[in-house]
Amino acid sequence: MKFDKEQLQMVLALFVVAVIAATLLGLTDIFTRGPIAAAEKEALHSALAQVLPAHANDAQADMFVIGREKQALSIYPGKDKAGRLNGFAWEVTAPDGYAGSIRILVGLYPDGKIHAIRVTGHKETPGLGDGIVNNAGWLAAFAGQELDSRNWKVKKDGGDFDQFTGATITPRAVVKAVKGALAFFASKRELMLAAVAEEKEQP
Amino acid sequence: MTKSEVFFDGFWHNNAIFAQLLGMCPLLGVTTSAGNGFWMGAATVLVLLGSNLVVSLVRGVIPKNVRIPAYITIIAAFVTIVGMAMNAWMHEMYLVLGLFIPLIVVNCAILGRAEAFASKNSISDSLVDALAVGSGFTFALVLLGGVRELFGQGAIFGITVFGDSYPDMLMFILPPGAFIALGFILAGVNLINRKLKARAQQQAQMVQMQTVQTEAVEAHS
Known part of the structure; x- marks a missing residue:
């Protein structure tokens, strides 16, 4: 199959956008995973203290x-x-x-x-x-x-x-x-x- | 357009809620209280800032045919980031709003700004536009949430206003109350706009009359 230049540009643009978005999401996950687990633990802790x-x-x-x-x-x-x-x-x-x-x-x-x-x-x-x-x-x-x-x-x-x-x-x-x-x-x-x-x- | 024109246009004349009636889903879903409305608005501002910035950065680079999927990917990424951050550092609010945060992706107001503004304007203008549209949206959410909380629970931002004997008007908390309150708010906004327009016309007329008078005086002398 042959792509013309325009099609390649479109594929490339979407690819780059997707890669950047995925990278950002991965980084955010690394930074928030700890705090999210801590927050969930804290929420469970206060609920347990009540029941x-x-x-x-x-x-x-x-x-x-x-x-x-x-x-x-x-x-x-x-x-x-x-x-x-x-x-x-x-x-x-x-x-x-x-x-x-x-x-x-x-x-x-x-x-x-x-x-x-x-x-x-x-x-x-x-x-x-x-x-x-x-x-x-x-x-x-x-x-x-x-x-x-x-x-x-x-x-x-x-x-x-x-x-x-x-x-x-x-x-x-x-x-x-x-x-x-x-x-x-x-x-x-x-x-x-x-x-x-x-x-x-x-x- | 100057920065203040950009801001006023986004905040009032083209207000996502009052003028364009966009983003109704989060509007009607989360505005059971002023506080919920505020935090939903704040999340939307963050997403708008991110998406307008990136879309403005890549304007001219993204081929026209694939711009919508590209914008949606950018917006969805920022929405997910804001959702994760909220889950991590504002856990209790996330439990309340969590259901509605992913829906920011399909808030037409955001894609609308990417398409109609950020893709055609400079980065700084796009950021001002994001702040304006975002704060206009937040203002609408807080106003509607405030009205519903006031009539539904007799409180504002969780602080009791009407006293304990106030019979909670449940209807304002339920979806019909959202539509009714929104209707009255839109009527009020239209009234304000009409007054503004009338005053502008009056001023224009005065200026016109003055020029005519000066011209007449000048012609006389």
């Missing part, structure tokens, strides 16, 4: 994984000053939010009661569905509850949790996901406690 009972350890450093491959789940244990386990936190995903999935950090006491939950990622409608982030009263309704202490549905579905004016789907998804987390904990409690105990033995 775990008062703890003295670095929950991120003590993180352990249960399950394998696709089922793998990172669990953040909280420990008091004496090193005794006093809480678990992990992230669950509600796939059925109004606009995509909702990520929720759930914090439990070792006996399976909820300490607190926080939404860490969502795309719900501002002013409607985002009450799951900034409606403190609604979030507080989860504190101290366990799997059997509540009917884990929104009131519209006959349950114990408020929906929001104009937004039922979002809180429904969150309540369902938190219930799922509690059920998960009930079935994996022994495993988690064993994992923490094991970690203690091999410092």
Whole structure:
């Protein structure tokens, strides 16, 4: 195939532009990778501080994984000053939010009661569905509850949790996901406690 | 055109929002509060500065047939860079605006400036133009975000204005509120423009009358 001069110029111009753009992006990635990881760690740290009972350890450093491959789940244990386990936190995903999935950090006491939950990622409608982030009263309704202490549905579905004016789907998804987390904990409690105990033995 | 003419043209007469109605997607999407509007505007200013600078630098070098893909590549690179920087150093804001940052690529206001201005003008003029159009866009975003936040939540930049008893008008936070508020703002802008035009005409008439008078006096003497 033969190119005339004009075509070669076009190809060359686009090639040069693409190479320069790619170089700039690569450089930016090098410079921002560290700060982005640090910022994400910091964000997780402050979220963990909210959902775990008062703890003295670095929950991120003590993180352990249960399950394998696709089922793998990172669990953040909280420990008091004496090193005794006093809480678990992990992230669950509600796939059925109004606009995509909702990520929720759930914090439990070792006996399976909820300490607190926080939404860490969502795309719900501002002013409607985002009450799951900034409606403190609604979030507080989860504190101290366990799997059997509540009917884990929104009131519209006959349950114990408020929906929001104009937004039922979002809180429904969150309540369902938190219930799922509690059920998960009930079935994996022994495993988690064993994992923490094991970690203690091999410092 | 002088630099101040370039600036005023980009900021007001050719304002991306008020005059051209470009960039509606980020406008309506992020302006639920004045703060969101401001940071979205700031990100857009950075992208505009970068893209106008580079496009002006390579003007005459890029063959005409491939200029649009070349401009888009340049713009997309700067958008990604701004997004990464925001993720690194303004993580919380990135979590709020992150969804809309990549969409700056398809903000016609930016490609429009590359095509209509930067590809034909000097580097310094292009930078002034980027600042003007960018700050005009930011001004529009903050204004709309401010109106929606004020009526929707009774606050400005997160500071409560109307007191706790204010019944939040949810509609202003939702998309219809964006359109309604934008409509009223556009009406206000048109009113200001009409007044400006009338005053300019009046002044022109006065000048004309004065010249006629002087001419008459001169002819008389």
